[in-house]
Amino acid sequence: MKTIEMQTPERQGTTALPDGRVLSWSEWGPLTGRPVLLCPGAATSRWLGFGSAVLAETGVRLISVDRPGLGASTPMPRRSLLDWATDVRHLRLSRALNGLRVVGFSQGAPFALACAATQEVEAVALVSGGDELAHPAIRALLHPDVAKLVDLTATEPAQAEAFFAGMSAQMMWDMVIGMSHEADRAVYTEPRFAEAYRRALDEAFSQGTAGYARDTVLAMSRWPFKPESISVPVDLWYGALDTSPVHSPDHGQTLAARLPMARRRVEPDAGGALLWTHAEPILTSLLAR
Template sequence: MSLISQLRSYLLRILHSFTHNTPNPPEGPADERESPSCRFPLDDDSSDALTLPDGRKLGYAQYGSRTGKPIFYLHGLPGARTEAACFEDLAIELDARIIATDRPGVGWSSPHPDRSLLDHPKDLEELAKHLQLEEYGVLVGTANITFYSKDTGISGGGPYALACAASLPAESLKCVSIVCGLGPPDIGMKGACWANWLGFTFGYRYFPTATGWYLKRQLAAHLDLSDEQRFQRLRQEVLRDKSMHEKDREIMNDESTLRLFLRTSRQSFSQGADAVVQDGQLMCKDLGFRVEDIRPDLPVQLWYGKHDVAVPLNHGIQIAARLGGRAALRIEDETHLSIWANCSEQVLKELVRCL
């Protein structure tokens, strides 16, 4: 397919979304709060906000054991702190303290218009001081499906985890685990689903405004609908998608998982789509550091799936090659979603062991 044809396909997709994906009028109050059955905590009892030295707010949530081994969780794209609620029971069992943050402009965090990837580790340092943490690990997971099936979001915490590895002090950061995380932009998106390939090859780079329009037309961003209305529509979309991988379908048929993802998407788009677009733009630029220069004594665990079409396996292979002997690459017979569902216990155990 020629470059012109690829661009035409991308723009037609946006136009189709804009003209054909208009939501029906809400069937009830948009701000109604249902109390559905869900095995994950959906409330804000675990959430708080820290005022940073420059006056910005940093939203964060804590899950698992409050006295356990501290692990900062970096959410996906789109994503929010609340996606880490899926760790609550497992983290208690493994004595882990999961601290998930909202990136700027997401959830409870203030926007930060001129930021770089390397600014977020500085925010984490401030949070670590506030929580009186001397040592901690960093985790990037795939615990988000803001967009269902093969049009899922991406593990956008990957570049931020690498930024943490490159800049946080050795006496504090003891280990990093990246699960299906996006790598440096020069790796490319060959092998990704068409939506992610187009988005990261063209959309975020050259058409950020159009990409923002596209994002706002998705079900995840329709915050005028109640979560119950969005839940029913998401279930219908899952049923209509005949191309979904069976491993993903099993996950998408779980009611608690869907409700948590919808809760997270509400946080992700609560301030609009600008922060999501900004996130994508930063991931398409030079990272501001070289992966090869990350300190050699830092243990880095890489978990990637053979059937992942959100973040191609090649990202894990290339990150491992650039890190050299300090990286442990695990390739699993999983998708972008199923690797977390089936490997999360192993991932957390390894992190806790390092701490």
């Protein structure tokens, strides 16, 4: 496995929103670079970036933002995916993030697509992206345990949210390691990566578990927008060795067919951690879209 450089954030701050909430963010890369927003995966936070070794050469200013209730961003109970897109609009305008593009990793995928559906971004890269698990074409392909959670979310959303609120940073770490292919475990357990990843988990749960629980309900519900209506280009990146049951059971094949301007790549020797193992081609392709 090639060495993956993990770097602590170069810049951190908060952005005030019109309703009095704040979004907390971290940045890496040149201030003059093309702004790329990272929508992090489940229960992680602004502390975990990617591609720090290639940001200067690719000309990327990477911005990772805590979603409401995670990390240091103000909670927003009963929020929706489209509420996130509105928050991103305020962030983009207040920080003059012109030409913004977005990367959605794992559970961050529907949040990234919400930004595309509302045309807040110019292009999208979904990496090991969570599919619309409640869509009929995907629901039939799910692992039985995941299908039960999707059904519970559809029929008893408050009960599902309470169930997801039982998660902790340690439980999330154990779950990710337990359901990952050995190729991914080699990435996640590398000492420097593990330190950065576990710090991001701890930070994500620093206000409690409600933020993660809400994120997961939104990810397991029907999306409030139609992928078929998204008019910006979308790259879908998957690793053929990805064994996560909550990403995409067909590695994005169905989702790519629903997105009018989609381009899908499945890397044969990669797993779900390809955000870190394939950072340069992901960013280069995103900027070229």
